[in-house]
Amino acid sequence: MYELVQVSGNSYYIQSPAKMGLVRLGDTDVCLIDSGNDKDAGRKVRQLLDKNGWKLKVIYNTHSNADHIGGNKYLQGQTGCRIYAPGIECDFTRHPVLEPSFLYGGYPCKDMRHKFLMAQESVAEELTKVVLPEGFELISLPGHFFDMVGFRTPDDVVYLADCLSSRETLDKYQISFIYDVGAYLETLEKVKTLSAKVFVPAHAPVCEDIVPLAQYNIDKVLEISDKIGEICREPLCFELILQKLFGEYGLVMNFEQYALVGSTVRSYLSWMKDSGRLDVRFAEHMMLWETVK
Numbered sequence: 001m002y003e004l005v006q007v008s009g010n011s012y013y014i015q016s017p018a019k020m021g022l023v024r025l026g027d028t029d030v031c032l033i034d035s036g037n038d039k040d041a042g043r044k045v046r047q048l049l050d051k052n053g054w055k056l057k058v059i060y061n062t063h064s065n066a067d068h069i070g071g072n073k074y075l076q077g078q079t080g081c082r083i084y085a086p087g088i089e090c091d092f093t094r095h096p097v098l099e100p101s102f103l104y105g106g107y108p109c110k111d112m113r114h115k116f117l118m119a120q121e122s123v124a125e126e127l128t129k130v131v132l133p134e135g136f137e138l139i140s141l142p143g144h145f146f147d148m149v150g151f152r153t154p155d156d157v158v159y160l161a162d163c164l165s166s167r168e169t170l171d172k173y174q175i176s177f178i179y180d181v182g183a184y185l186e187t188l189e190k191v192k193t194l195s196a197k198v199f200v201p202a203h204a205p206v207c208e209d210i211v212p213l214a215q216y217n218i219d220k221v222l223e224i225s226d227k228i229g230e231i232c233r234e235p236l237c238f239e240l241i242l243q244k245l246f247g248e249y250g251l252v253m254n255f256e257q258y259a260l261v262g263s264t265v266r267s268y269l270s271w272m273k274d275s276g277r278l279d280v281r282f283a284e285h286m287m288l289w290e291t292v293k
Contacts (some may be wrong), residue, residue, distance in 0.1 A: 002044040004052075007198050007206065009155035014048065016041060018067040018202045021151070021159045022048075025057060025133055032059045032081075033151055033159050034202070035071030038115045042071030046078055060127060061085040062141075062161035063148035064092035066099060068202070070115060072122035084127035086138075087147030093124040103259040111255040141191075143184025144177065156197040163187050164217040166204035174249040175224060176217075177260050181271035185221060188214045225277075228268055232278060235288035241265060 003015045010024035014036075021033030030049070035042060049056055056079040061069050064085060072083055072093065085093040092098045100108035100117040108117070125131070127149070129138050135154030141163045142148055151159045163184075165176045178184045192214045199210045207213070224245075231244045242265055246253055251261065269289055272278040281288050 002041070002048070004048050005206075007155070007157050007200060009153075009157075011153045011155040011157040011198075013159075013200050013206070014045065016044075018162075019200060020045065021200060023133070023153050024054070028053060028055050029057045030054045031057055031133065032075070034062055034068040034161075035059050035075055037067040037070040037119075039071065039074045039120070042074030042078070045071060045075060049079075055079070056081045058131075059083045060132070060151065061089065061093060061124070062150060062159070062202075063145040064089040064096075064099065064119075065145060065162065066096065066115060066117055066119040068161070069093050069096070069122065070119040072124070073120040076122055083122055083124045084131055085124045086127040086149045089145065089147050090124050090126045092146075093119075093122060096121050100259065103263045105263075108259075109255075112259055116256060117259065139194075141187050143180050143182075143187040145179050152196065158194060158196040158199050160191065160199055160201040160210070162202050163191060164201055164204060164210075164213055166201075167213065167216055169203060170216065170220050174220070174251065175245065175261050175264055176220075178221070178264050178267055181221065181225075181267050182274075185218060188218050225268055225272060228265070228272065229277060229291050232289050232291045235281060235283070235290040237286045237288055238262075238266065238269070241269070241289060 001016060004012055005015060006012050012022040014020040014022060016036055020036055022030055024030050056075060058081050059072060075081060076083055096119045100112040104112055137152035139150040139152060141150045141161060144162045148161055150161050192211050198206060198208060200206050204213060231241055242262055277292055278289050279292050
C-alpha cells in the first residue's frame with residue numbers, strides 16, 4: 001500500500017484505498033491529484049516525496065469526498081502547497097462538515113463526524129483551466145458528486161476519480177454512492193467514448209480499455225433502478241424502500257451505510273420520479289413512492 005507506480009513518462013499514481021495521482025512538473029516539482037483519506041495518508045505521501053527529492057507545489061482535488069481530500073491539511077501545512085477544487089467541491093473542501101450534513105440531510109451526530117465522512121478543513125481555491133499546468137486537460141465528470149472532474153496529463157494518462165467502481169466492489173456492495181443518477185449515466189457514456197494511453201480510476205484497476213467497466217457500472221445502475229421499480233409496486237415510504245434494498249442485497253446497516261446508501265437511494269427516487277417511472281402520494285402523514293403503472 002502507498003506504493004508509487006509510474007504509468008507513463010511523468011505520470012504516476014500512489015496505490016492506496018483511493019488512488020492518488022502524482023505528476024512531475026519539472027526536475028523536482030510535482031503535483032498531486034487528490035491526497036488520500038487522512039493525515040496518515042498525507043504522511044506516507046510526504047515520505048514518498050522526501051525519498052525522491054520532490055517538492056509538492058499543488059494538489060488538484062477531483063472532488064470533495066473525505067477519502068480524496070483527507071490528506072490536504074497535513075500536506076498543505078508541511079509543504080505550503082496550494083490546493084484547488086472544482087465548483088461547489090471547493091466549498092465542501094473548505095467546510096468539510098457539509099459532506100456528512102448533506103448525506104444525512106441534517107446536522108450529523110458524532111457517529112457520522114469521522115474521517116471517512118468528514119475530512120479536516122483545508123484552504124482551497126476554485127479549480128479552473130487557467131490554474132492547470134501546461135498540457136493538462138480538465139474533464140468534467142459529474143454524477144458521483146456535484147462537480148467532480150478528472151484530468152488528462154501530457155502523457156495521455158487520464159485520471160478518472162470516482163466515476164466508476166470496480167467489478168469486485170459492485171459485486172460486493174451493489175449500491176455505489178451516486179449524487180445525480182442521470183448525470184452519472186451521462187458521464188459513464190462519455191467515458192466510454194474517451195481514448196487514452198492509460199486510464200487510472202480511483203477505485204478500480206488501471207487499464208487501457210475502460211469501456212467494459214463503464215458498461216458494467218451502467219448495467220448495475222439500471223439493475224438497481226429496476227429493483228426499486230419492483231419494490232415500489234406497492235406504495236412505500238423511503239425507510240421501507242431502504243430496508244427492502246438492504247435485505248435484497250444483503251447489506252449491513254450502520255450510520256455510515258445509512259447515510260451513503262440512503263442518500264443514493266433518494267437520488268434514484270428523484271431520478272425515477274423526474275423520468276416518469278415513479279410518483280408520490282401523501283397519506284397518513286407519510287410520503288409514499290409508487291411505480292407508475
